[in-house]
Each structure stands twice: as C-alpha cells, then as structure tokens.
Amino acid sequence: MDWIPKTKLGQQVANGEITLDEIFTSGKKIKEPEIVDKLVPGLQSEIILIGGSPGKGGGIKRTPTRRTARMHRSGRRYRVSALAVVGDGNGHVGIGKAQSLENRDAINKAIVSAKLNIIPVKRACGSWECVCGETHSIPVKVEGKAGSVRVVLMPAPKGIGLCINDEAKKIIRLAGIKDIWSMSDGESRSRVNYAFAIYNALKNMNSMKFPQDYSPDDVRKPVAEAVEVLLDEDVDIEEENKGEE
Numbered sequence: 166m167d168w169i170p171k172t173k174l175g176q177q178v179a180n181g182e183i184t185l186d187e188i189f190t191s192g193k194k195i196k197e198p199e200i201v202d203k204l205v206p207g208l209q210s211e212i213i214l215i216g217g218s219p220g221k222g223g224g225i226k227r228t229p230t231r232r233t234a235r236m237h238r239s240g241r242r243y244r245v246s247a248l249a250v251v252g253d254g255n256g257h258v259g260i261g262k263a264q265s266l267e268n269r270d271a272i273n274k275a276i277v278s279a280k281l282n283i284i285p286v287k288r289a290c291g292s293w294e295c296v297c298g299e300t301h302s303i304p305v306k307v308e309g310k311a312g313s314v315r316v317v318l319m320p321a322p323k324g325i326g327l328c329i330n331d332e333a334k335k336i337i338r339l340a341g342i343k344d345i346w347s348m349s350d351g352e353s354r355s356r357v358n359y360a361f362a363i364y365n366a367l368k369n370m371n372s373m374k375f376p377q378d379y380s381p382d383d384v385r386k387p388v389a390e391a392v393e394v395l396l397d398e399d400v401d402i403e404e405e406n407k408g409e410e
C-alpha cells in the first residue's frame with residue numbers, strides 16, 4: 166500500500182504500534198481513511214439511496230445521489246450529495262455524507278467520510294425470548310436521534326431478520342447485526358437523518374456498560390480493595406472501642 170501517513174496516529178498504525186480497539190478506547194480521532202483500510206479487514210461499502218425522481222407510472226424511483234439547485238446570477242448551480250456506509254459485517258460500521266459537483270466524486274468523498282466515522286458496534290443476544298448468548302442482535306433497546314428523526318432499535322430473537330426499511334438494512338447488515346426490531350418517528354422521509362439516527366443509536370450503546378465489557382480483573386480488583394479496607398477497619402474499630410472505654 167502506497168500510504169505515507171500524515172498524522173501521528175497514522176504513523177503508529179503504519180508501524181503496527183496501535184490496534185483499532187486501542188484507538189477507540191483512547192478516544193483518538195481518525196483523520197486518515199487509510200487507517201481504517203489497514204486496521205479493518207474485509208471492509209465493504211454501500212451507498213444509501215437518498216435521491217429520488219418521479220418514476221414512470223407514478224411513485225418515486227430511488228437514486229444514489231440527491232441533486233440540489235442553488236440560484237446564481239448565471240443560472241442554476243447544481244450540487245449532488247451522497248450518503249455512504251462502510252462496515253466489516255463484524256462489529257464495525259461508519260456512515261458519511263458528502264457533496265460535490267459530480268456523482269462519482271460525491272460518492273467517493275462520502276465513503277472516505279464514512280471510514281473516518283467508523284465505530285465499534287456492541288452485539289449480543291439481548292432478547293429475553295431467545296437468550297442464546299450469541300452475538301446476532303444487540304444487548305439492549307437503544308435510541309438515536311438526528312434532526313427530527315428518532316429511531317429505537319430493539320433486540321430480536323434469532324431468525325427474525327432485520328425488521329427495518331431497506332436502506333437502513335444496509336447499515337445494520339454492515340454492522341454485523343442479523344436480527345433486530347425497530348421503530349421510528351419524526352420526518353423519516355428524510356433518509357439522511359434516518360440513517361444518522363440509526364448510526365447514533367449504535368453509537369449510544371458505546372457509552373453503556375454491559376456485563377461482557379468487564380474483564381474478571383475489573384471485578385477482582387475492587388473486591389480485593391474492599392477486603393483490604395475492611396481488614397484495616399477491624400483494627401480501627403478495636404482501637405476506637407478502646408478509646409471509648
């Protein structure tokens with residue numbers, strides 16, 4: 166790969182000094198898409214269809230990009246925007262939006278932006294009807310917002326599939342989730358906000374702690390410390406008692 170890193174983090178990645186998990190836990194910002202190319206094997210991308218033109222015989226024909234016009238002295242100026250999702254189908258996903266004068270350029274920029282927005286996705290079997298302990302769904306019910314759109318994602322039992330609209334399926338599938346239930350309200354015709362609301366819901370799970378996030382050491386250490394404190398206190402109590410007599 167002909168990549169000359171421009172950032173310190175990029176250099177660390179190129180030298181194999183840092184893992185993706187370490188980047189996420191340290192909260193370091195990824196500013197080069199090559200970091201993601203290098204650290205996330207099997208990364209795929211998809212375009213979320215955000216455009217639409219009236220199709221033959223009524224209805225809307227969905228298109229990858231949305232064209233917006235802006236008035237200018239010399240006439241209309243058009244710009245196209247695109248929304249992309251990247252993921253490895255195994256617990257990592259990102260989405261990004263970009264604008265340009267040309268379709269292809271807008272799509273490429275959106276993919277780069279999606280890579281820079283990559284996040285880890287917590288997966289589990291949070292369904293009380295299933296309780297299989299595998300990672301086919303999400304651990305808990307979670308909510309995400311973007312603009313006026315609010316999306317709620319809920320754990321579903323194995324075999325239910327992705328109960329969410331087709332464009333949203335692209336995000337959930339690339340995140341590596343196989344079964345999910347969803348609800349949404351607000352202006353969900355806004356595909357961009359809808360997609361970002363889903364992304365934000367997945368992101369919100371990262372600020373929650375689940376049993377699988379604790380290593381045995383996390384539990385042992387506080388217990389050991391508590392025991393030490395209790396043993397110390399025993400001595401203190403005896404001394405205090407003596408003082409009282």
Ligand SMILES: [Zn+2]
Nearest residue numbers: 290295296297
């Ligand atoms: Zn299950």
